[in-house]
Amino acid sequence: MQFDLPRRLVAEFLGTAFLLATVIGSGIMGSSLADGNSAIALLGNTIATGAILAVLILIYGPVSGAHFNPAVTISFVLQRSLGWRDAVLYIGVQLLGGLFGAAIAHIMFGEPLFAASTTARTGLAQWTAEGVATFGLVATILGCVRFRPEAVAYAVGLYITAGYWFTSSTSFANPAVTIARSLTDTFSGIRPIDAPGFIAAQFIGAVVATVVIVWLVGRADQNNST
Numbered sequence: 001m002q003f004d005l006p007r008r009l010v011a012e013f014l015g016t017a018f019l020l021a022t023v024i025g026s027g028i029m030g031s032s033l034a035d036g037n038s039a040i041a042l043l044g045n046t047i048a049t050g051a052i053l054a055v056l057i058l059i060y061g062p063v064s065g066a067h068f069n070p071a072v073t074i075s076f077v078l079q080r081s082l083g084w085r086d087a088v089l090y091i092g093v094q095l096l097g098g099l100f101g102a103a104i105a106h107i108m109f110g111e112p113l114f115a116a117s118t119t120a121r122t123g124l125a126q127w128t129a130e131g132v133a134t135f136g137l138v139a140t141i142l143g144c145v146r147f148r149p150e151a152v153a154y155a156v157g158l159y160i161t162a163g164y165w166f167t168s169s170t171s172f173a174n175p176a177v178t179i180a181r182s183l184t185d186t187f188s189g190i191r192p193i194d195a196p197g198f199i200a201a202q203f204i205g206a207v208v209a210t211v212v213i214v215w216l217v218g219r220a221d222q223n224n225s226t
Contacts, residue, residue, distance in 0.1 A: 003063045005086065011064035012090050013097040015056045019068050020101030020180045022052040027188035028109045041187055042164065050161030057153035069174040070094055071206035075138050078210045079219045098180035117182055117189025121169060127201040129169035134205030136163065137173045142213040145220035175199045
């Protein structure tokens with residue numbers, strides 16, 4: 001079934017909003033329950049994020065493709081699977097959804113509606129980590145869509161769960177997530193001044209992954225019987 005553009009945009013908004021509510025909300029909850037143990041707080045944040053990604057992709061994937069991520073949207077534009085007009089609208093509602101989700105998380109936990117983060121996340125190591133994290137995320141999506149589309153939800157959830165722990169940046173891998181997390185002064189935050197470096201690395205990782213994976217296995221929308 002082909003869904004019209006308004007429904008696809010609502011799906012992208014809702015999915016990104018729930019993703020950010022989970023990322024930020026689980027960070028606040030994990031931090032409050034961990035009694036100062038950052039590893040336990042991160043573990044709680046990780047499990048919730050990986051789990052919600054699988055759920056959201058299962059719900060909204062059939063409607064909009066479940067991008068929830070401007071870097072993923074750009075990847076599909078580069079493959080000519082999505083037009084620029086729709087892509088601009090997708091990215092707009094992803095950014096709005098991320099901010100809405102952050103605000104909802106703050107309301108649920110009694111935090112200020114928005115507050116600039118004071119958590120420093122910058123430098124070559126973290127930029128490299130974001131490029132690697134986004135490359136891997138896009139490769140996961142394109143490879144699964146090409147050969148195992150029924151596995152996308154679980155593969156993405158598992159990849160991000162792993163990415164929290166094998167990257168020094170904890171694998172934001174998403175410009176909409178990065179912007180929303182710059183406006184939460186909680187466990188999952190990133191200083192606004194550090195966000196542009198993350199976003200640049202994410203887009204670079206997404207473009208490189210698209211070129212490499214399309215060369216390797218073909219476009220995601222090609223007949224997967226070949």
